Amino acid sequence: MPRLMSPMDLEQMRLQRSAHSRLDQPRICICSGTGCLANKSGECAQAMATELEKQGLSDKVELRRTGCYGFCERGPVVVVEPDNVCYLDVSPKDVVEIIETTVRKHEVIERLLYKDQDGSRVRSLDEIPFYRYQTRLLLHANTQIDPTSITDYISIGGYRALAKALTEMKPQEIVDEIKAANLRGRGGGGFPAGVKWETTRKAAGEEKYVIVNGDEGDPGAYMDRSLLEGNPHSILEGLIIGAYAVGAHQGFVYVRQEYPLAVENTMKAIEQAREYGLLGKNILGSHFDFDVAIHRGAGAFVSGESSALMNAIEGHVGEPRPKYVHTSVKGLWDKPTNLNNVETWANVPLIIERGAAWFQSLGTKNSKGTKVFSLTGKVRNSGLVEVPMGMTLRDIVDKIGGGMHPGRTLKAVQTGGPSGGFIPESMLDIKVDFDELWEAGSMMGSGGMIVMDDETCMVDTTRFYVDFLAHESCGQCVPCREGLRQMLKILNRMSEGHGREGDIELLEELCDLLADASLCALGSSAPFPVRSAFKHFRHEFETHIREKCCPALVCKELIHYEIDAAKCTGCLICKRECPTEAIFGAAKTPSKIDQARCTKCGNCQVVCPAKFGAVIKVAGAASETNAAFIGGQAS
């Protein structure tokens, strides 16, 4: 049993293993995060193992299945060492060539490299613009280690911060350090973590708990998933340090069951940490006892609220408690409980190891360190990005994200998820900072950053958020349940062309009620996206109401598809590709759409060859005479 009895044991193991991590060793790293796995990185890794075996290289070249690289859109990502060559969009059929050319002959395969917008090829990962502008304090380790190997983590200095905390620092000193660093909660609200820790530490009672909140319910965000999958030990390390600081002996990691790999890797990490004596009795000979259990969330956004999450761990329905006492004082089983988000915990070892002053040196006045965002939506390079606080949204979108797709213009960036708001193009120069985003009518949230272009309808997007919240509300309190029900009804009728004068004002009234009277933060922040949309895009709502028209051509009831007879050559691709057989026509004559059968999925437009561009989206519902006429002909 490799049980580590002291910080000395840990250091010895690190030295032993660090040779293993040296960059001059031949190695193939392949991203094995969920995104790349979805793009067949599992098959690639398998093919690589087989090929290395076949070529007798298994002992000489290490194949490492790492955590998430973040550039999920272009996955699977493969990095070949010692040449530091980064390949994107790798497929199993490229494997033999990579081993023959790059591993054996140290030559580069041009076509697998990143292609810059000017057409030049980029060889190493760090030179790709997507990575060049990032500051990857948390995400970097993801790419260095096999997340299922505790020794990989130890080899890059893992658990050193824990050893330092347990042997060189008193619990209060740790709390002070976190306070001094001004680490603010990464889960949404940005509450100072140190202050929370102090409250729990000072709260009466012997029995205390610490919790990792990995109920990443914010749709369009996956920072926590990536960290739990890619580097679970860093979160455990932070948690153990926090437990020692607040005086807890039992912790919980709450992970969404929708993230099966995160659950699996976290479970493995807990088992390994126990085996190595980093969890359990007398951790590293410090006489501090602490253990962790995993709780899988069963799928409810509202369960990410701290008191709801604690209810769930207690085995109750995961709905928020109608109490005005902080969970840091009365939390799990009414005991003082310190709950932090995944990313917050992951920052802790860094702060302990490098000091509060170092952390303070990063970021803006009141927002320190880095923040991980999931940059998604209508941006060229989407993926997981980590930037220092204070970078402008424009830089994130343009430099890291590579800007918009050709021909499209940016309409807004949505941050903060369903509790956040829209930052319109005109305000894109604001900085990523808890306070600036708040003042701009949005919020940091957990890190969702969704880029919306001119093909995005704000009524539809607002309706989307309200629909989400209406179904994700726990339903306990009247303002949230009934308020959201009515808001959804109003927004639905607006997007269907039945909006009425006064609907916007009625929605505003409901927003006020929700903000004032809801039982928990889900309800009281539910008005955010609505108010924010009204503030910046009120005209779109008015157009939907007054002109029964969706300018972005998104709202299904207000558009229809047509085939331009002048452009259609009757190639019949769209006819074959229509899932509802709504297109009819003979070869070499223009096709037509049976509006009665059309579900407006838009696939015909996608498959119509660009050189024809014959399928067009048209504002307004299909006229009845038209639909009847065409429908009659089709049948």
Place this chain on the structure above:
Amino acid sequence: MAHIQTASSIDIVVVDDEESIREGCRQTLEGEGYRAMVAKDGLQGIRMVEEAKPRVVLLDLSMPNMGGLEMLERLPGIDPRIVPIIITGYGTVDSAVASMKLGAFDFIAKPFDMDQLLDVVNRGMSRWDNLAPVATTAQPNPKPMPSPRDLTEADVLLGGLEVLEQYQSLGLNAQSLASKLANLEAEANHHANRLGQIREAEKAVGSLVADLKLVDGIIAKHDYKKNALIQILLDIQASKRWLPRHLLLWTSRRLGVPLARIYSVASFYEAFSLVPQGAHTVQVCTGTACHVRKAPALLSMVSSLLGIKPGETDAKMQFTLKTVNCLGCCALAPVMKVDDSYYGDPSLKEIKAVFKSLETSEGTNA
């Protein structure tokens, strides 16, 4: 000895050398409303049959003064319609088969209970009814059924000459054989049905027990902790793909958590299904990143291909379509997940291929 009754009034003659058996049979049969007579050996039995013309004769195989087999051979000469049923103390296949070859309708092995007796006698009676479609009461002097010695032409045509000889050696004619077969077939079907039902029940009980054991195992894994309720339900859901009512009830009993709370929890979370799910789960992510990248179009496409709406399962129980709030694969948006595989922005062709491959594999499994 009982007074010999007139021919038309006797239903059954019981021939057995053991008094307890024949008397027991008589009492039971009379209790059922049959008119029965008893004889203590074959000789007496034959005489009694000649006089009484019963419909059914119950006869023991081994008796003094003419054994059962001999008596059996002589019965068709008296009246071919008589339905002989063997009482055998041996219960061996040999004697049973031999007696069946000689035209016995059925046999009953000692020891037997009275229900068995009645069952076989009742069947014998209805056999007699079938053999004599024209009720004897309606025709005081019925034309006797043809004996094997005067087979009709139809019989010959029906059976062929070789078979005919066999019939004759067995003391049967084509008609009686056909109805015997029909009878046996009906009986076999009846038993097959019963057996089927019993097997089904056995299977159901087996799977019920397996289910309950599964739940017990899961609860034990979680140390019987009430606070592990959600984890326990997740494990049950993972194994069964839904949460059947009896398992929730069992969980409630085993864990000591009220069923109402279990239902609140099970209906609160997305991960649980309270109705059976299709063999494959198709999820379309409707998270924000997917939404702005045309997840609604993907959903509408998948929905029309499967012919079901989100939350529904197709009639063949092959696919269940669901929406999910975020799979965390936002960079691949819009995302579809089928069972454990993810598909980023799949084309219609790809989707069709995925569904088709699953349909086929289902077909070969079945």
Place this chain on the structure above:
Amino acid sequence: MKTITLQIDGKPVVVAEGMTVLDAARSAGIEIPTLCDSKEIKPAGACRMCMVEVTKGTRKRLVASCVYPVEEGIQVVTENDRIVKNRKLIVELLWPSWTALGKSMGVTSSRFEPGLSECSLCGLCVRYCTQVAKKNVVYFRGRGIDRHLAFVPGSENECSSCRQCHNLCSGGWIVTHQGTVEAD
């Protein structure tokens, strides 16, 4: 027992520690409207009708008085324009469940379409059944706008010997609907 002094509508009120603001107001003869409150049952903070404005130091906010514990020196306002506006909107959202109360507040109709049912999900029956009767028969099923009342299967006998929740249901919804609601 420790006592707490607070101000309610400008009036100093002295109550025992651990009481809620709602109870404190009632003890001072100040009525606050409620829909989901009952003496013998733990408060749930569900209807939000009992909201009041609490000023603590410089911080002013709306809270549900049924679950807000009294604190030394806080000032409570039980009615102002904002509170009244919110209460009216709540009645409107639950329309037509609380028409009488609505009329007393000047609400005579609703601008909203009807909700899922006329049951306002105050949860008194659920809480009574769980906490007081300990029968665990009626429960909340589902989440968000789909949340509704349901009964566990085979509960008819348990209910017929009790039915105490019927007295608590001001809309009478449970009285008329029990048995028609899905038992699952």
